[in-house]
Amino acid sequence: MPRLPTPTPLDTIRLGIHGSNHLASRVVTAAGYAQSSVEYVPYEVTEPFAPLRAGHLHIMIVKYDPDEPDIVVSDPVGFDGRAVLVGAHHPLADRETVSVEEVADYDGFQCPGDFPANVWDLVVPPRTPRGRTIRRVHSMTTLPKLVELLGATTALHVSFQSLDAVLPAHIRVVPVHDLPPSPVALAWLRGAELPDHVRAFVAEAEQAARR
Template sequence: MELREIEIFLTLAEELHFGRTAERLRVSQARVSQSIRKAERQIGAPLFERTSRRVALTPIGARLHSDLRPAYRRIEEGLARAKAAGRGVTGVLRLGFEAPGVADLITSTLDTFRTGNPECEVQIREADFTDPFAKLRHGEVDALITLLPADEPGVVTGPTVYSEQMVLAVSSRHPFASREFVTLSDLARDTVLRAAHPPAPYWQDEPWYTPDGHPVRRGEPVATFQELLSAVATGAGICPLAAHAADYFGRPSLRFLPFRDAPAVHWGLVWLASGETTRIRALATACA
């Protein structure tokens, strides 16, 4: 039996009416009758009992329907998935950002994804400042753009989407404010403020030391990024930040000084291993 003949048989087995089957499949009743007769010749036994009043499955027809229906459903699902892949992914992709400004910095990447997947809507979400993985763990976002490395249980690290240098945020009244640059060793000369999630792995160790071995005095973590900037502006301490902060959060009370010797930081796409979808894989491909 060919695929179309299987479809006609399964539909007639559900409708038990030649007219309704023909209407549902948009073919003639003669086409339905011919297909069923052909199938019965191939099987070597009647599949339906036909009278002027009713159509019913024979025991062989009922068994054939039971065997073919699950297999045909899998074929339909497979074809639907293939068609969806040909069109691009669909639905909604909720994408969290640890630093909302990075969403602007990777506009071209997001445009590439949207162009290739026009039926998929990307919704931008801001991640929690002190716990950027919270929305990911709670299912409020599907994927997250965060600082790498992302050392979280059950989290898959995808491609790096953006890399940039570090700057040091200081008060405009700070002794460093007139400098052209700073070094990592300068971190030992003041209190270093931070969020709960530091901006680079070499600031996560307990305790912190500069590359030349001097201890770094750290302030208490703050609750929001605006609180962090306000604390720096009032002279409570200094803070290493990703360089785009200078463009997005500049104000007269702050100075952002480039590091001469700090390695670059990298923002990457991550997601829960248990929550991987075709949408996430398509975004990872666009980011690569």
């Protein structure tokens, strides 16, 4: 396999991520790009599109379709398995998998800040398939605050398996076997003049996911 060229700063793709670059780095590698081609720029879940709208990013990782009028979403470039995040003391912590029906036994988290409500309903369903209410009680702010609360209570967060790469050892990531994986896509501002190298990356990432 030929060596990939080291990019100049003008060739760098500014890619927005939340929580971990683990998932995004898999997308980059699958597209055939060197990790040095990308600058990973974190965004907060309370204001997920603020860095994009401020021009700090070219593109960002999104789960599902945010249905925001000024945001364009690519075809899926990957998938992320579903999981619950719990403290090591939690009754579900040592399970190999759990059902979403069991989630209703514990307090979860509210939709944070400016996060799209339609997407949060897919991340943290308001009800289980059998009609049980999932109690969205706690405020969601930052990842450190989430970790602190999970470590001190029996709350849980319905989330994604990719977070296993960044959470401390006292927080467990337990797969949910009856929720489908989330589609992962790239998003950018509608009408934005994306540089040619960024458009090429999006196209390569989409093509890699179709293989």
